[in-house]
Amino acid sequence: MPPKKEKTEADLLKEKNQQLQTLMKERFFTNPAFDLYGGKAGLHDLGPVMAPLFHNVIQEWRRHFVFHDNLQEIDATVITPSRVLEVSGHVEKFNDMKIKEKTTGELYRADKLIEELCDKALNPKQPLDPQLKEKYTIMKNEADSMSADQMKATIEELVKVTGDKRQFEDPAPFNLMFSTQIGPTGDDPAYLRPEIAQGMFMNFKACYEELNHRMPFGIAQFGKAFRNEIAPKGGLFRLREFQLAEFEYFYDPQQTTHSNLSLVKDVVVLMLTREMQEKGIEVPLEMTIEQAHTTNNPETGKPYVENQILAYYLGRTQLFLEKVGLRKEKIRFRQHLRKQMAHYARDCWDGEALSLTGWQEIVGIADRSAYDLEAHSRGTNTQLVAKRDLPEPIQKTVLVPVSKVIGQTFKQKAKPVQSYLNSLDEAGVLALKQQIETNQKATITISEGEQIELSPAMLEFKVETVREEDYIPFVVEPSYGISRILFSIIDQNFWTRPSDQNRRVISFPATLAPKQVLIQPLSVKSQKQLEICHSIEASLKHFSRLIDTGGASVGKKYARADEIGMPFGITVDGTSETDNTATLRERDSSQQVRLPITEIPKVLKKLVKGSANWETIVSQYGLVPTAEAKE
Amino acid sequence: MPPKKEKTEADLLKEKNQQLQTLMKERFFTNPAFDLYGGKAGLHDLGPVMAPLFHNVIQEWRRHFVFHDNLQEIDATVITPSRVLEVSGHVEKFNDMKIKEKTTGELYRADKLIEELCDKALNPKQPLDPQLKEKYTIMKNEADSMSADQMKATIEELVKVTGDKRQFEDPAPFNLMFSTQIGPTGDDPAYLRPEIAQGMFMNFKACYEELNHRMPFGIAQFGKAFRNEIAPKGGLFRLREFQLAEFEYFYDPQQTTHSNLSLVKDVVVLMLTREMQEKGIEVPLEMTIEQAHTTNNPETGKPYVENQILAYYLGRTQLFLEKVGLRKEKIRFRQHLRKQMAHYARDCWDGEALSLTGWQEIVGIADRSAYDLEAHSRGTNTQLVAKRDLPEPIQKTVLVPVSKVIGQTFKQKAKPVQSYLNSLDEAGVLALKQQIETNQKATITISEGEQIELSPAMLEFKVETVREEDYIPFVVEPSYGISRILFSIIDQNFWTRPSDQNRRVISFPATLAPKQVLIQPLSVKSQKQLEICHSIEASLKHFSRLIDTGGASVGKKYARADEIGMPFGITVDGTSETDNTATLRERDSSQQVRLPITEIPKVLKKLVKGSANWETIVSQYGLVPTAEAKE
Structure with a gap:
């Protein structure tokens, strides 16, 4: 027999990943969509483990970002007219x-x-x-x-x-965009949104007005995006249909501070700069957010992260990813190479998670500057601007068209003339004024190239004191690949019990677990125990619970609960029948305490809300031997 | 002057609807999508009032149906291969x-x-x-x-x-389906799902297996559906892209009881039967759920609702609609006329809500029988079945093909021969047995019409005792048009203060309101009052709150809060500075109580969780005069 070959670390990771894929299939975490019909690459359905996990992660995202920073939440459409994506550059460049x-x-x-x-x-x-x-x-x-x-x-x-x-x-x-048609005529092309940002740019003006013109502000939404990948081979990390959560934080480029920056100054992040990647360096720098935006990158002579708003959201993102169960040492931020950046980006940092198959991009925090608002302003002849106070009031020459004279003179053409005059900026107004004063007339070219002659009676010029000016806001866009974040959570929290490699566990944080608590009798033949189980279940109707009165052993049922990451389990036994107590078991440690049944809802609530940890509960009630089969 | 014409009721409703549409536009409840680009009929974005309302209603839906009845929650894809929708009948009939x-x-x-x-x-x-x-x-x-x-x-x-x-x-x-293409080849047609049901039928088998073959069970999901309407003119009630929440409740057609039916037996519903509509009767019958499924419709001689599961979900739906703020007297259930039913339906009741523009369909509860599972079984040669115990064990002749002989004889053709033999039902097995016993050989026709001769050595027949049989489950599908439900909630809860028709109010239930509490100082110039406001805000971080320190009057700010349905408001005044109390104001009554600031979080929590109502709080603290301008 040849000597048994030592397994490399890569072999072990591959094996572990295989084991995880098997578990995810067996317990319906996710399935290839339409697998009855042979499936479709890049399309996956979430099953009863991942769908509630998704909803829980989204709720956490809304609390962590939307509520915390009082963002304006919207929900825009998936179907996007072709013209919008021509203007945004996607039709040409995506x-x-x-x-x-x-x-x-x-x-x-x-x-x-x-x-x-x-x-x-x-x-x-x-x-x-x-x-x-x-x-x-x-x-x-x-x-x-x-x-x-x-x-x-x-x-x-x-x-x-x-x-x-x-x-x-x-x-x-x-x-990469999926194309379709709106309506029955066949001449109204549209696409499924390839990112969810455009819907937020479309609503910039409505939000700015609803906020009484307060700046800075953010618009947030989450939902599906669609990319018609050529040959999706990255498994669950490269889907054709996936969940994104994003916000656009609009700010005045003259005011790049963030009022909450101090809240994240001590958050530690791992950073891989552009220059490090160009040199092939793979070990990231460890620094605090404060260091990231105050100390200079020796390669550039400027701070690692120049924009305070980018820095703030790097810190908040790190906290979010840790909160949903990713491990500090398995999260890093990688700066995009210049050539890698999307057509709209000025700077971009990817949040990456280490999975069993390597580092995966799960977040992008991009500085899109004024790219999109400028493009849509031009594309629609609309002013997508905010106002800022001038440092000093200035005098400005403005034009007041005399509507009555214009109307009487030009009749049906009065409207395009008015539009033309209203669209002039100050330089245009001054040029017109000079023409009129010099020649006692002026010639303008309205739409479709027609030349129109104006007389002095049609125009009044005034000098006004102006205290505000318009500007196009810049935008920082943190974008969260929620589908990828879900897979990363599962991947990083998967392990097997050292005592038995077949006992698989997913250590979801108790606050996010799709199912929170298992309730079971020690003896399914005991009518009394079954009754107690049902009364416990009735007291836990606010929890996501599972009552298991099937014939398997207690240990087997706990093993099945571990596989879908249920953090807690309650067993009703003979003792319960006499003293009204039950055991409460914690998933990761397999430890058990015994407590009065009446106290279960209160204790569970603390545990799943995160206001108490398992150690506190153990010190309160003391450990009892586990009823599970030896592991 | 001609005499002023009396306004009809229809005129008043029209006026009120116009007023509501204006409010919804002014306060960005919703906007035509891409209105910068002229908009697109049937596509609407939800703004900062309606997007959080949507999330709150969905959470309530999940609690009311998914958690309450322990449904299996999934999240399937929007993009659906053409073949799936051919089999389901949509390509031909939708x-x-x-x-x-x-x-x-x-x-x-x-x-x-x-x-x-x-x-x-x-x-x-x-x-x-x-x-x-x-x-x-x-x-x-x-x-x-x-x-x-x-x-x-x-x-x-x-x-x-x-x-x-x-x-x-x-x-x-x-x-009515939006069509697209998957991948770069151009020969893989697909559609955007026109309903969200197919994704659940696709996952029937995986869920049934995850549940260890327990019946009955339900699969639930929510998400967007897409219908390429010809000319969407119903405003917000007929969209091309809209939110649905649905579940498929799979049951054994021999077991049509529902174990929770007694929970809803006293729920009162308004019913408009098929026969009533055929006679042009518009006043519905009022009855309890118990009456609906136990008393006979005199026109048919059968109960109004024959299926207990349909009856149960009529009751649960009524409770849900009331919980999210619709009014008892403005909800009715209308039975579909035979000819109106979708191609897959056996019976269907629409839940309808009365809006300012008339009755609108917001829910459909359809009995789809075994239509979909049968179609997909046929379309994929898969057994989409459940098992039930037979009343008595039976003896059954089964065929065990002798693989070795078949393999050696037919080589590459062994596989289709095996498939053919495995697909035989009992009648087929018995016919084959008779042929072999009579002729010492048998001829079968495998795929592509080829005839194959079998010898006795290839086949063994056994008699087995069978205790279970396969069946195709039936399904009841309650489908909730969430977008329409949102508009109905707003519509039915909109009113103006009798004292001033310009003071507009939306009476969202406190449990669902997109923004829950306004915090403001009486005097924005008082530094002390501003500080107290900020400390109150910090204590309310789990609430959806708005702090308003702008220059408008207290009354004006409350009026703005009423417009987006904020149920509660806190004002900090001069008294607050000395005795650490503030006033708490309720939206609908404009009543105020004064209470210690430290008690605000507790009181608000009770109010927004629904564990206390306003009257309780008033009786605890007593009313104080309102600081708002007389209305």
Whole structure:
């Protein structure tokens, strides 16, 4: 027999991931959508574990961000008219590069293919030259920011190096939006939103007005977004239909402070700057939020995070991710490379979570500057602006068109003339004034190129004292990939009991667990015990509970409860029948206390609200031996 | 001057509706989506009043139905492959009739056009003959169940009667699903789900297995559905994109009882049966749920609601609608006419709410029988079945194919032979047995028509004792049009103060209000009062609150709070500075009590959780004069 090969860490992670996938399938965490019909890549349904988990995480997100910072919450439509996404740049630029294999006709996403080939090149049979290692690592990191020509050349090189047998056509862009049609006419094209941001830009003005013109402010929403991925292969981390939660924080670019910044100054984050990635450094910097925005990045001579608002939301995001169950050491923030940034972004930090398959992007915190409001202002001839006080009042020449004269002179054309005059900025007004004063007339060009001559009687010029000015707000956009966050929570909280690798546990925080408490009798044959179970259940109607009166053993039932992360379990036994007590068991420790049944609702409430931890309950009631089979 | 015409009730309702629409626009309850771009009919965004209201109503729905009845909660995808909706019948049958006006080219929905013309015919300048009135009323009720030919004839008749000047082409069917494509190939058609039910049928098997084969059970979810309406004109009640919450309650058709029925037996509902509608009767019957399923409808000789499960969910639905703020007397259940029912339904009751524009369908409770599971079983060659115990064990002849022999004989064709043999029901097995015993061989026809000859060595027949049998569960589907429910809540709870018609109020239940409490100082110039306001705000961080330190008067601020239905308001005044008390004001009564600031969180919690009402608080603290300007 050949000697048994030692398992590498990678093998162990792969095994563990396999075990988790099996559990998720067995206990219906999630299923490929339409698997009855063979399924569809990138479409997944959430089952009775993940759907309530989703709702609980969203409620936590709303508390943590929307209520905490008093954001304006909206709910915008998925279907988006084509014109909106032309103006936002998505129709032109929201593409991935696709590439076709010549023999099979299979379509690949070109950057993912490069990453796959880099992984192959990085793990050759012979030890790899350190310079080549660095080269392929950088190649892999930059795969998603290459031009079509670079991609072509890179793939040709990697195919040669790795001896890959596939042959590829040239890469070509593919727009990632699902398209459809509104109404029965067939000439009203639309898309499913590829991000949920545009709905918030559309409502900037209505929110600003509802807030009586108070700045800064945020607009928040969550919901589904849709991306028609070329070949979704990332399992649950790359879906065609997924949940996002985002907000747009609108601010005056002259006022980049955040009033709550001090609340997060001591929050510790792990940071991977742009420059570190360019050098292939993989160990992140550890710093507080205060350090991140006050100490200089030696590579740039500027603070690591220049914008206080970005810094504030990095800190709040870190706290949120920890609150929903991710581990401090398994969260990092990675700055986008310049070339990786979306077409609208000025700076962007990805929040990433370490999963069994590696680091995964789960959050993006982007500085979109005034990109979107500017684009939609231009695209609709609307002023999407806020007002700020001027440091000093100024004198400004304004034009007051004399409507009566204009109306009588131009009749039906009066309206476009008025529109033209109203749209002039101060420079335009001054130019017109000069023309009129010099020539006693002025010529303007209204819509459709028609020239119109104006007389002095049509125009009055006034000098006004102006105390405010218009500006287009900038925006910071924290965007939470909720579907990915859910998978990360499950991934990072999955373990097996050391005593028995088949006993699988998901350690959901008690505050978020989809099912909170199991109730079971020690003996299902005891009518008395069953009655007590039902009366306990009736007292716990505000909890997400499961009563299990089936024939399996207590230990088996607890094992099944552990698999879906139920944090607490109550067992009614012979003693309960005489002294009205029951045992309460905690999932992670398998420890038990015995307590009066009347006190269960109060104790559980404290535990699931997070106002007491298990240790407190143990010190109050004392441990009792567990009724579970030895593990 | 002509004498002032008395306003009719219809005029008053119209005026009131206009006032509500103005309020909803002014305070950003909702906006036409993309109104910057001119808007799109049937697409609406929810603003900062309605988005949180939506989340609160959904949470209540989950508590009332999902937790109460321990339903399995899932979250399925919006994008649905074409094949699934072909099998479900939607591709063929989910149509409305469209009709084109010849001169303008405008497209109408034919049934809505008939309703519009009936309304015109029902309100002629001269008094209407009672027989004609009945005729047009019935016509209007039946508009949505007419065939294309009936529609054509009806429209021709009504156009003549009403003297309408428009000319129409023939009606033609239009499929109401938004279509799209999955992936980059262009040959994978899909639709946006037009209802959310299919996602639950897809997951029937996974849920049944997760529940260890326990029956009956329900699967629940909520989310957006999409219908490409021909010409959405019903304002907020007919959207192209809207929120649904539904569940599918799977049961054994031999066991139509519901264990919780007694919980709702005394709930009173207003019912409009099929037969009443056919006679043009508009005043509903008032009865309890117990009466509804135990007393006979004299027209049919059977109970009004035959199915106990339907009856149970009628009662639960009534309770839910009352809980979210609809008025008992403005809720009714209308049975579908036979011809109105969807292609999958066996019986259906619509929950309807009376709004300022008339009765609106907001809920549908349909008995879909086994339609969907049968269709998907056939469409996928899968057994979507549950098991039930037989009353007596039976003996059954079963076939055990001898795999080894079959494999050796048929090689590559062994698999289709096995599949064929496994798919035989008992009758098929017995027929095969007889053939083999008679002829010492048997001929079967496998896929693609090929004939195969079997020998006795390939087949073993056994007689087994069978205690269970398979059956396809039936399903009752309560479906809640959440978007419509939200608009109905606002509509039914809108009023103006008798003292001043401009003071608009929305009486949201305190438990659901999007914003719960306003905090303001009497004098915004008092630093002390501002400080107290901020400390109160800090103590109320678990409430949805608004602190208003702007310059408007106390009365004006309360009036603004009333407009978005904030149930409570706290004012800090001069007295507060010395004795640490503040006033608490209730929205509907404008009454105020004064109480210690430290007691505010406790009192508010009781009020918004519904564990105390305002009268209790008044009797505890006593009324104080209001600081608001006289109304």
